[in-house]
Amino acid sequence: MAEIEREAMEYDVVIVGAGPAGLSAAIRLKQINADLNVVVLEKGSEVGAHILSGAVLDPIGLNALIPDWKEKGAPLNVPVKEDNFYMLGEAGQLRIPNLLMPPLMNNHGNYIVSMGNVCRWMAEQAEELGVEIFPGMACSEVVYGENGEVKGVVAGEFGKNADGTPGPSYEPGMELHGKYVFLGEGVRGSLSKQVIAKFGLDTKSDVQKYGLGMKEIWEIDPEKHREGTVTHTMGWPLDSNAGGGSFIYHLENNQVYVGFVVHLNYKNPHVFPYMEFQRFKHHPMVAELLKGGKRVAYGARAISEGGYQSMPQLEFPGGALLGCAAGMVNVPRIKGNHNAMLSGIAAAEAAAQAISDGRGGDMLDGYDDAVRQGEIGKDLKKVRNVKPLWSKYGLLASLGVGGADMWMNTFGIGVLGTLSHGKTDAAATEEASKHKPIDYPKPDGVLSFDRLTNVSFSFTNHEESQPAHLQLKDASVPVGINLPKYAGPSARYCPAGVYEFVGEGDDTKFQINFQNCVHCKTCDIKDPSQNITWTVPQGGDGPNYPNM
Structure with a gap:
């Protein structure tokens, strides 16, 4: 089959996934610089269609992103x-x-909260700032640049036959290129999995x-x-x-x-x-x-x-992993949405600074450190041993020893290490x-x-x-x-x-x-x-x- 030709659109930042991480990144980018061209691509039929979470939301991320969320009608009721x-x-x-x-x-x-409804509301806030959001646009491929960096994604390919060949109503989709590409696909995202493997982002993590x-x-x-x-x-x-x-x-x-x-x-x-x-x-x-x-x-x-010890390197040439694409859930709290939002904010700030400096397609130095040394790292580090204790010794050990370890870490005392x-x-x-x-x-x-x-x-x-x-x-x-x-x-x-x-x-x-x-x-x-x-x-x- 001949190589598929696709049109390309250029943006400053391309974001895959309209979850709390991706939408937070989009909003923060436009808050910093209203002239940045930012696009969010969502595979669901609408924003929120694929969002499933508990959810009890810690508002720390929303407070940092939109301090007046209550006045703006956020669905935290x-x-x-x-x-x-x-x-x-x-x-x-x-x-x-x-x-x-x-x-x-x-x-x-x-x-x-319903995180689906929270994301729908966040999408409205993003669009008011000028973010382009395209639901129903699954991102099926990573596009790489001349130096092997992540340059963009392919989105909106429709109409393949069951055997993978183009059908009568085939649409090849488009390439969306960005100075930086953020992957906020959630857990085990297909593009995130590829990028982690290609760049060996998990070689130093559990x-x-x-x-x-x-x-x-x-x-x-x-x-x-x-x-x-x-x-x-x-x-x-x-x-x-x-x-x-x-x-x-x-x-x-x-x-x-x-x-x-x-x-x-x-x-x-x-x-x-x-x-x-x-x-x-x-x-x-x-x-x-x-x-x-x-x-x-x-x-x-x-x-x-996996928590703290299982987070891969968050930066790769041309972009970053956000939220659950990197694994930022606090297991005993059963919460990850607040950390997803904070990661989106941190990635946006790193990218906005890099673009302001005339950069693109390189490593977003500082983002990984901001996550590990900031509120996300503090949140996850306190509970890092609960899951491995549970896995190895069972529920009672997790409750007893894990609970004690959380208490000790609350006071800054790490007895068990990691x-x-x-x-x-x-x-x-x-x-x-x-x-x-x-x-x-x-x-x-x-x-x-x-x-x-x-x-x-x-x-x-x-x-x-x-x-x-x-x-x-x-x-x-x-x-x-x-x-x-x-x-x-x-x-x-x-x-x-x-x-x-x-x-x-x-x-x-x-x-x-x-x-x-x-x-x-x-x-x-x-x-x-x-x-x-x-x-x-x-x-x-x-x-x-x-x-x-």
Whole structure:
């Protein structure tokens, strides 16, 4: 096939991803210099369509970016009024006194929000400043310059046939070039993954770790609704099968966010994260809250959990990694949006200065240091050992030793140093023969639901004639290796039912239902053979989250 010719547009800064990091960067750039040409490219059908987060927002990033956000109508309407921490058993729960929790775990001053709606509002602020925002524009390729630097991206390629050849309505897309390119794609972004590998940005950092976060929005009985209440749980139903926990946030309009996180370093390939979430809702405490209510939305996405020691180098020739593309989540707080915003601000300030100095296409010296030495680094450094302690020694050690370590770090005393995470989540998966299958209760259709029913509440849509955006490096691996050795874990770790083994014996085939994909990236992370690569589908496809 002849090389595709594309038109090119030139900008000062090209930003991939209209999440909190990318939008913060865009806003800050225009605040510093209104004459800068800034574009934000978003793969979702609209800003916010692919945003899924808990979310209890620490407003530190928003305070730094738009101090008068309240007057400007930011959708932070529900301040946290009450914090609860519970350890669950199958039939009951034990409340952990708030006094035992390190101060950083206190949610006083934070807000229960829809990050999708926060991003929609931030996009309005950016556009008022003159930022160009193009939703429905998936960025499918990195464009490199003469010296190997990142020069831009390809966006807006549409109309390929299933085999990858141009279809009758093919549009080649455009190249968008910038003096600097910011990658704010979120966790395990496809371009970020390529750039990290090309420039060896992770050679000096620990392995990145991940969790799978699943979330439902429920409308509940008004008599049970407690606006502003935040509840976190650990323990049942995961027990020793996997690390993780839950969140239950009461927002406005009698709605509750019910979320569940499963750490992806579990050993037993029979673990079924989605069904652990569904089982959790049958705990007496949770079931009583949801009884008489209805589930109105569902979604899932991976969460970066490596923290301080797993952040790669943030600068590369021609650009920078922002927010969750680099992994800036504070695991015990289950918060990363504030750090994403702060990283966008820091990158914008570095780029604005560089452009003012007549530079472009080089290393944004100072950005990496600003992140590690500033508020983000301080936030992540205090909690850096919680995840590795949990991974190696289990929940109780994480609570005890990890809690003590957080208390000590609060006072500037680092006794344990910085612990290593060890294996990747894919490598942590053990052979099925070492573990027993897990018998999960069948969903009852009232509190718990099958995957395909729930996926319909993510409002996901993909044009079926396009190539599958979930690509196998070797088509023989799923049936030839993963099924006999690991009991076909992709049929379980995917929270959207994308992967299936159909048929029996020699007739078994591996089926990819890419139309179901909610873009969580778990397959790219957890596949034990690292045989699945997640790439972007054509722009606008995927989930359409209303107010996640």
